[in-house]
Amino acid sequence: MALLEVRSLARPPLLGPVSFTLDAGTCLGIEGPSGSGKSTLLRALADLDPARGEVFLNGTARNSMPAAAWRARVCYVAAEPAWWAERVGDHFADEERGARLAEALGLAGAMDWTVTRLSTGEGQRLGLARALAGKPAVLLLDEPTSGLDRDAARRVARALERLLEDGGSVVLVAHDPALLDSLAARRLRMANGRLEAAA
Numbered sequence: 337m338a339l340l341e342v343r344s345l346a347r348p349p350l351l352g353p354v355s356f357t358l359d360a361g362t363c364l365g366i367e368g369p370s371g372s373g374k375s376t377l378l379r380a381l382a383d384l385d386p387a388r389g390e391v392f393l394n395g396t397a398r399n400s401m402p403a404a405a406w407r408a409r410v411c412y413v414a415a416e417p418a419w420w421a422e423r424v425g426d427h428f429a430d431e432e433r434g435a436r437l438a439e440a441l442g443l444a445g446a447m448d449w450t451v452t453r454l455s456t457g458e459g460q461r462l463g464l465a466r467a468l469a470g471k472p473a474v475l476l477l478d479e480p481t482s483g484l485d486r487d488a489a490r491r492v493a494r495a496l497e498r499l500l501e502d503g504g505s506v507v508l509v510a511h512d513p514a515l516l517d518s519l520a521a522r523r524l525r526m527a528n529g530r531l532e533a534a535a
Contacts, residue, residue: 337394337395338357338358338359339358339359339360339393339394339473339474339505340357340358340391340393340473340474340505341358341390341391341392341395342354342355342357342381342389342390343355343389343390343391343392344388344389344390345377345380345381345388345390345391346387346388346389347376347385347386347387347388349529350373350376350529351376351380351387352373352377352387352388352389352529352530353388353389354377354529354531356524356531358474358505358507359505360473360503361500361501361502361503361504361505362500362505362506362521362522363500363505363506363508363519363520363521363522364506364507364508364520364521364522364523364524365508365510365516365519365520365522365523365524365534366507366508366509366510366523366524366525366526366531367510367511367516367523367524367526367534368525368526368527369527372526372527372528372529373528373529373530374478374509374526375414375415375478375509376529377526378412378476378477378478378507378509379412381410381412381476381507382407382410382411382412382476383398383403383406383407383410384407384412391410393406393409393410393473393474394473398410408470408472409472409473409474410472410473410474410476411467411470411472411475411476412476412478413463413464413467413475413476413477413478413480414463414478415460415478415479415480416456416459416460417459417460417462417463417466419454419459421451422450422451422452423447423448423449423450423451424438424446424447424448424449424450424454424462425446425447427462427466428447428465428466428469429470430469431447433469434447434465434466434469435447437465437468437469437495438461438462438465440491440494440495441461441462441464441465441488441491441492441495442461442487442488442491443458443461443462443465446462446465455483456483457483457484457485457488459483460481460482460483460484461484461488461491461492464477464480464492464495468499471504472504473504473505474504474505474506474507475496475499475504475505475506475507476506476507477506477507477508477509477510478509479509479510480492480496480508480510480515481493481510481512481515482510482511482512489512492515493515493518493519496508496519500519506519
């Protein structure tokens with residue numbers, strides 16, 4: 337059984353219908369031009385935007401779970417993560433785990449930083465750390481390295497490799513071919529809200 341199964345997911349006129357499966361420990365890379373529906377797909381998978389169709393996690397239908405429980409297991413990380421408290425550490429249920437993840441991403445001491453001091457790249461990495469701290473089954477990533485230098489991007493790739501080794505899965509939207517080449521076991525291309533085989 338696939339870890340994640342998507343059946344005819346659609347949010348007209350922006351998305352779909354799209355269908356695919358994702359096995360545990362694998363990364364699905366999704367590429368395509370800006371405006372083609374990639375971010376809409378991730379938000380629909382996370383149940384952040386209304387959409388028709390069915391999504392299953394380990395055979396359990398999304399509509400049979402409370403939204404918060406689903407989003408903890410199928411976790412969306414936006415290209416610009418949202419923050420709601422002044423201090424970074426206040427966004428982590430387990431601050432000690434968050435600190436370890438942040439340090440692995442090159443951000444030692446970040447739990448005591450204020451959100452207002454974060455650069456775009458620091459915010460991206462801390463958004464990823466926050467998601468990883470919750471131990472999701474599936475991580476939905478929207479351009480996770482777009483604001484990063486080479487070293488920071490390598491750290492992100494290593495963190496995602498560890499997640500995959502531990503049996504987690506990733507749906508990765510990226511324009512970075514090196515990141516897709518290093519992580520994605522399978523790649524699809526989105527065009528006009530539909531998924532097709534990547535060239």
